[in-house]
Amino acid sequence: MSKPKKFDRNMIVIGAGAAGLVSAYIAAAVKARVTLVEAGPMGGDCLNTGCVPSKALIHCARVAQQARTAGEFGIGIGGVEIDFPRVMGHVRDAIARIAPHDSVERYTGLGVEVLQGRAQLIDPWTVKVALNDGGELLLTARAIVLATGAEPLVPPLPGLEQIDFVTSETLWDRLSGLARAPERMLILGGGPIGCELSQALARLGSQVTLVEMAPRLLPVEDEDIAAAVTESLRADGVTVLTGHEALAFTAAAAGGGSVRLRESGGEMDVDFDLLLLALGRRARVQGFGLEELGMLENGKLQTDGFLRTRHPHILAAGDLVGPFQFTHMASHQAWYAAVNGLFGDLKKFRVDYSLVPRAVFVDPQVASVGLSEQQAAEQGVAVEVTRYGLDDLDRAIVDGSARGFVKVLTAPGKDKILGVAMIGDNSAELIAEFILAMKYGLGLNKLLSTTHIYPTMAEANKYTAGNWKRAHAPATALRWLERFHRWRRR
Structure with a gap:
């Protein structure tokens, strides 16, 4: 693996989520020749399966709740009817209206070369791009930014392979095909995603059971915050089961199934029509040539305080790196990845994690x-x-x-x-x-x-x-x- 004498690009960015988009934008803004490679939809998880669709759904659920409680303010509305296909239409419309912000056309206009295809590192300086519409390119770059994101965790629980479950990524396609919200919804995971979606779906008509193995919801937050969130969810009809461990699943012939739960008082079964796994996310590292280049340790990509990997000209940002899997943190890290990648041999900057705000969009x-x-x-x-x-x-x-x-x-x-x-x-x-x-x-x-x-x-x-x-x-x-x-x- 010899370093090329000259390079096709100043920087190649792999992944067009928040971290990749911002890295590419910054590189283009300082007149570097930069190529952005993305195999899937532009905008990554946040636009397509994360922040945007979830907050659109949450807004619809809040409007429904406001209609239900309008009588408290002397406003008579009558019964609240949920037109679920129109709710999901709003979710899709929100994505469509925001998509131009992250589009190929916009970034091309900003000076970024955008290639839609699958990227793989051949050596520390060379990226092979298998284009979605056919063909293959080999590009070299002085700096490479990995922004491949993360994917939902799926635990190896007995019987789960028989269940047609969804994750935060696949939920939206499933909901879009329904005439109404799932009648019995089971959500595993009491973190931000589980709490937000359990409340929203309950307000939109589902009977929701939220299961968390830890003694309380939102373990990152203080106990008084978690207690207030639990009270709010229960007030909206969510059955909150903390301190419950999922043991095994059994599929039902008509779809859905049941889960066996264990808690201090014994075991219990909970039936469901749709199961959502919201147990966290893990870095997406497979298929990019990282393992072949010896860049993974115990399946994880290691970076230093400047976001550099074992090859200092290869940097990483966003959910791939952590430690905070927030869109705003991905954008924050992207500045450091781009600047350190382009100018790190002259001046490099350590990532500032001193102020990392976070929010949980429950009500x-x-x-x-x-x-x-x-x-x-x-x-x-x-x-x-x-x-x-x-x-x-x-x-x-x-x-x-x-x-x-x-x-x-x-x-x-x-x-x-x-x-x-x-x-x-x-x-x-x-x-x-x-x-x-x-x-x-x-x-x-x-x-x-x-x-x-x-x-x-x-x-x-x-x-x-x-x-x-x-x-x-x-x-x-x-x-x-x-x-x-x-x-x-x-």
């Missing part, structure tokens, strides 16, 4: 950033916790959404923000102010002194800062002020 929404109470306890980090309940917020009250809370972790005795978690309407939007404050070192005092429009949900951020300020009022100075004002009244 009410969950959002968090920075250190959690759970992490602080595990790491032995001393923190102060300030809370503000949204049941006290004027805007939440008038909107009928007075539920949830904001929680801020600070350094003891200081207003420096170490972490934020919130659950409530539009939390994924509201947390942006805290992210900005943490990014630029603005403490709660600065946030408190910032004017917020009344009445808005964003005032919750200011009132949380106000609660911190009251807890840290200067007692000695206040005593002197009290004496001063008493003297002034004489």
Whole structure:
């Protein structure tokens, strides 16, 4: 494997999801000759089977729930009917309307050469592309970015091979062929995907059972957040079974089947018409020539802090790498992959993971950033916790959404923000102010002194800062002020 004396491209990017698209865009923007290779639909999982379809479905489910509860506001609607094919039509329409943002035409216009085909590394500098419409190309590049994404985990459970199950990738085609939501839906996995889809499908008419082997849902989040989400799901009719392990499956002659579950009190069977596996995702590493080049360790691709593999000019970004499988993290890493790939021999940049926000789009929404109470306890980090309940917020009250809370972790005795978690309407939007404050070192005092429009949900951020300020009022100075004002009244 000798390095070529010259190269066809400055960079080849394999995979056109968020990480690949952004990497290719950045390379083109700095006038590098870049080729983007994708075998499937442009936009990757996020556009086609992940963020976009799931949030479109969640929106439809929320509208249905608002219609059901309209009577609480004096609005008579009558019975709510779910036209499920039209719901799925909205999902498909959302994908179609966003698709041009990630299209071949757009990226070609931006200066990226887009090849639709299957890419495989032949050696560290050469990529073979088997084109979808026939033919084959061999291209060399000074830098290569791997952005092949991840795929759903399918556990080796007895009887599962007999079940016509779906994953987060195959769910959408199955739902598109239905006249109504599945009558009995079983979802394995109490992470963000399982929680979001269980609530949405329950609101759209399914009898949903959500099974999680851990003692609670959303194990990454703090216990109070997980408890609030569990309460919300159950209020929407989801049967939540935490601490339950799936043992084996039995297929039914008419479709669907049953699962045997084990928990502390014994075993039980749950019947279902459709099974969704939402047990996490694993890096997609097979079929790209990585194993043949010795780039995998125990089936995983290893990268350093600069996203470089064992071949420093081959970098990786997005779900393939982790450790955070978020679309916004894939885009964040893509900048480092592109810049380090193109200019790393002159100046390289270590990926900044100091602020990684995340959200769970249940209703009410969950959002968090920075250190959690759970992490602080595990790491032995001393923190102060300030809370503000949204049941006290004027805007939440008038909107009928007075539920949830904001929680801020600070350094003891200081207003420096170490972490934020919130659950409530539009939390994924509201947390942006805290992210900005943490990014630029603005403490709660600065946030408190910032004017917020009344009445808005964003005032919750200011009132949380106000609660911190009251807890840290200067007692000695206040005593002197009290004496001063008493003297002034004489």
